Amino acid sequence: MLEPILQSLREVEGVQGAMVVDHSASVVAHRAHTIYDLTVLQQVARSIVSSVDSVQLIQDDWEMLTAHFGDGKVLLRSLRVAGAKPRRYILAVIADATLNVAFLGVALRVAASKLLVELESGTPVAAGSTSLTGSLASSMASGTGRVAVSDQIPRPEVAKAGLSWSGSTTGSGVGSSDVVVIDGASSTFLSACTKALAASIGPMAKVFVKEGVRKVCGDRPFSRADGPALLAHLAAGIEDSDDRALFQRATRGL
Amino acid sequence: MGATVRPEDVVNYRPVARMIEAAGDVPSMPARGAMSNLPQIAKTQIAKFPEVTALVVTDDAGSLLESSGDIDGEALGAVHVVMTQALTRCGNALGLGPLQRLTVTGPRRACLIAIYEQEVLGVYVDPSKPIGMFEKKLDTALRR
Numbered sequence: 249m250l251e252p253i254l255q256s257l258r259e260v261e262g263v264q265g266a267m268v269v270d271h272s273a274s275v276v277a278h279r280a281h282t283i284y285d286l287t288v289l290q291q292v293a294r295s296i297v298s299s300v301d302s303v304q305l306i307q308d309d310w311e312m313l314t315a316h317f318g319d320g321k322v323l324l325r326s327l328r329v330a331g332a333k334p335r336r337y338i339l340a341v342i343a344d345a346t347l348n349v350a351f352l353g354v355a356l357r358v359a360a361s362k363l364l365v366e367l368e369s370g371t372p373v374a375a376g377s378t379s380l381t382g383s384l385a386s387s388m389a390s391g392t393g394r395v396a397v398s399d400q401i402p403r404p405e406v407a408k409a410g411l412s413w414s415g416s417t418t419g420s421g422v423g424s425s426d427v428v429v430i431d432g433a434s435s436t437f438l439s440a441c442t443k444a445l446a447a448s449i450g451p452m453a454k455v456f457v458k459e460g461v462r463k464v465c466g467d468r469p470f471s472r473a474d475g476p477a478l479l480a481h482l483a484a485g486i487e488d489s490d491d492r493a494l495f496q497r498a499t500r501g502l
Numbered sequence: 503m504g505a506t507v508r509p510e511d512v513v514n515y516r517p518v519a520r521m522i523e524a525a526g527d528v529p530s531m532p533a534r535g536a537m538s539n540l541p542q543i544a545k546t547q548i549a550k551f552p553e554v555t556a557l558v559v560t561d562d563a564g565s566l567l568e569s570s571g572d573i574d575g576e577a578l579g580a581v582h583v584v585m586t587q588a589l590t591r592c593g594n595a596l597g598l599g600p601l602q603r604l605t606v607t608g609p610r611r612a613c614l615i616a617i618y619e620q621e622v623l624g625v626y627v628d629p630s631k632p633i634g635m636f637e638k639k640l641d642t643a644l645r646r
Contacts, residue, residue, distance in 0.1 A: 318599025
């Protein structure tokens with residue numbers, strides 16, 4: 249069972265709650281102060297997965313994320329479950345300002361290894377867990393106000409297409425300028441494509457174009473001939489039909 | 503009985519006070535560590551720290567203000583902003599107050615992202631060096 253392991257984290261001074269979240273923002277298990285009920289934790293889980301999706305764009309092998317707030321901290325630890333069907337979970341710890349991060353670090357390492365053993369053995373999802381969706385596109389929507397994504401709708405196609413955080417990609421995407429183009433025309437095409445996509449999804453457009461190129465071309469350089477495949481791939485990732493149509497209109501002449 | 507106890511008067515209820523603030527019933531606290539010229543400080547001081555491999559400064563909309571090192575500042579800056587927005591929502595839901603900074607560590611990279619008023623500073627440091635020491639150094643540089 250996962251809960252006793254989370255309870256051991258709760259016993260560290262300053263820790264107000266701990267939970268395990270899966271890639272779809274479902275709360276798999278939790279132990280928290282009563283002020284953090286399941287509804288709050290589900291909301292938090294969704295924000296956590298959104299932030300982790302972003303982290304994986306720049307560092308897909310991240311291990312720890314520590315967020316310092318005015319009155320407390322949130323620590324996230326990546327739990328990668330190996331095996332025939334690799335999965336990724338996140339151990340989240342909520343703490344107040346009295347937390348000693350060094351003390352928690354030890355407890356966190358111990359808890360993480362125990363949780364991995366449990367998760368690898370196929371511990372069933374807790375009955376109270378709830379599937380939440382939205383993820384990165386939700387955060388993009390709230391950040392730019394351009395993409396309308398409801399909390400209740402499924403994960404956007406961009407996520408399903410593995411453009412960003414699916415965990416199956418190798419190497420960090422945007423950390424280096426690793427998109428290679430075959431000529432100047434190809435580069436111009438990508439710039440125009442990014443500009444058109446930015447009208448729909450905002451400043452993350454460049455990231456998705458890079459990921460799209462990686463998906464369409466693999467390791468070979470991008471050429472103008474790959475353009476239609478890339479455009480189709482990006483269009484499929486825009487969930488809002490108006491935004492998709494806008495993108496398709498803007499890129500028709502490319 | 504009858505005395506009005508404001509949530510912010512009770513230290514142990516601080517998270518609750520923050521949750522109420524997030525709901526809009528209590529005026530927000532002023533932001534800490536006001537900075538006047540973060541891009542300039544980043545360029546002239548922080549980028550020169552030996553641990554720093556790259557840095558990027560953006561505004562809260564993800565527009566690039568300053569970048570140094572071998573990174574795609576424009577793309578990374580946008581990711582940093584999206585990341586901080588998601589964590590800010592997380593902090594609001596938990597009543598933990600405003601997000602001040604975050605660190606991301608892994609075997610190949612260590613990154614510190616700090617928020618100052620309307621600007622977001624992302625600093626990439628050598629992962630083999632302790633990031634805690636660097637956080638203190640950064641605080642000093644930014645006079646927090």
